[in-house]
Structures are given as C-alpha cells and as structure tokens.
Amino acid sequence: MKFPESVLHAAPVIPVVVIEDAGTAVALARALVAGGVPAIEITLRTRAALDAVRAIASEVEGAIVGVGTVRTPQDLDAAEKAGARFAVSPGSTPTLLAAVRESALPWLPGAATASEAMLLAEHGFRYQKFFPAASAGGIAALRSLHGPLPEVRFCATGGIDAGNAREYLSSPNVACVGGSWLTPPGLIAARDWAAIERLAHAAAQLRV
Numbered sequence: 001m002k003f004p005e006s007v008l009h010a011a012p013v014i015p016v017v018v019i020e021d022a023g024t025a026v027a028l029a030r031a032l033v034a035g036g037v038p039a040i041e042i043t044l045r046t047r048a049a050l051d052a053v054r055a056i057a058s059e060v061e062g063a064i065v066g067v068g069t070v071r072t073p074q075d076l077d078a079a080e081k082a083g084a085r086f087a088v089s090p091g092s093t094p095t096l097l098a099a100v101r102e103s104a105l106p107w108l109p110g111a112a113t114a115s116e117a118m119l120l121a122e123h124g125f126r127y128q129k130f131f132p133a134a135s136a137g138g139i140a141a142l143r144s145l146h147g148p149l150p151e152v153r154f155c156a157t158g159g160i161d162a163g164n165a166r167e168y169l170s171s172p173n174v175a176c177v178g179g180s181w182l183t184p185p186g187l188i189a190a191r192d193w194a195a196i197e198r199l200a201h202a203a204a205q206l207r208v
C-alpha cells in the first residue's frame with residue numbers, strides 16, 4: 001500500500017518516541033499535537049508501546065499514530081490491531097516485504113544504501129526511511145542518492161536533532177526527518193508536557 005504523503009508532510013519532523021509507561025502516552029501525544037507535530041512514531045522497543053498506541057489512537061484527537069521498530073510480520077499485525085495508522089522499520093527483509101503485501105497498513109521501510117533503496121523502489125516503495133542517517137553518510141549521502149534515484153523520497157532518521165534537521169530538510173529528496181529529540185526520556189519521566197510542546201513547536205517551524 002502506498003505510504004500516505006499526509007503522514008510525511010504533517011510536519012517537518014516525525015518524533016520517534018520510546019514509551020516506558022503507557023500512562024504517559026496520551027498527555028505526551030497531546031503535547032506533540034499541540035506543538036504542531038501530529039504524526040508520531042511509537043517504537044516497539046518497550047512493553048508499553050502497543051498500549052500506548054491504543055491509548056493515543058482512541059483518545060488523542062488530531063494525532064496520527066504509527067508504530068516503529070517493526071521487524072517481523074507479527075510486529076506489523078500487532079501494530080495494525082492496536083490502531084496504528086502506519087508502520088516504520090529500520091530496514092527491510094524478504095519476510096516483511098511479503099507480509100506488507102498482505103497488510104492494509106502503510107509501511108515506511110528503512111534503507112541505508114543505494115542497493116537497499118533500489119530494491120525497495122523495485123517493490124514499489126517510493127517513500128523510505130533513510131536510517132541510520134548520520135552514520136550512513138548524512139546529508140552528503142542523501143544528496144548523492146538523489147542523482148541516480150530522483151523519485152525516491154526519504155524520512156531521514158538517526159542522529160538528527162534541532163541543530164542539523166534544517167540542513168537535512170533542504171535536500172530535495174528529504175520529505176521529512178525523524179528523531180527522538182522532541183521526547184527526551186528525562187522530560188517524559190518528569191511529565192514536563194509544556195517543555196515537550198515547546199520542542200514540538202520549534203520542530204514544526206523547521207520547514208525550509
């Protein structure tokens with residue numbers, strides 16, 4: 001299924017969120033939405049992740065909640081059942097590609113090299129996550145990929161923060177960036193939703 005541009009263009013940044021306590025999910029998502037960043041990726045790295053997705057999907061108006069760290073067909077299925085609107089993976093595998101074909105959930109697969117991006121494009125995935133962006137060559141790598149693969153658009157993620165996001169966004173093949181900097185664990189633990197809203201608000205202004 002085609003990945004919705006409405007998710008990639010909802011804001012310049014898709015926050016990548018690690019939730020330890022599902023009880024924080026609704027307030028956290030409301031802060032991000034209020035700051036102008038409505039598409040939110042909850043990583044499947046914690047046991048609380050799917051409960052957090054369920055809560056955001058049912059309670060937070062305006063949020064577009066997705067699931068990240070999708071590594072298996074089981075992850076994909078669990079994400080869809082929890083009410084996720086999209087799924088994101090750090091890479092791709094033949095098993096996942098087959099599962100995605102049978103699923104209604106839009107999928108943003110990860111690529112870090114020209115070969116990976118070409119293979120995904122061959123399978124019809126024009127939108128991809130460039131991960132791990134900074135260590136896979138950063139903005140220079142993205143600009144280099146744009147020449148031979150002009151139709152592919154990336155959500156660059158991994159090592160991006162408020163300081164370098166704008167530079168990534170200036171590359172013509174970068175649709176948006178992803179990152180964990182809007183939701184630092186310390187602010188979540190302190191339930192400092194006002195601070196998270198301020199970070200989201202600053203991120204929402206990053207469009208170049």
Ligand SMILES: O=C(O)C(=O)C[C@H](O)[C@H](O)COP(=O)(O)O
Nearest residue numbers: 016043068069090158159179180
């Ligand atoms: O968990 C996943 O699904 C991932 O693919 C990794 C995350 O997207 C990055 O870890 C975010 O990177 P930072 O913004 O540098 O923290």
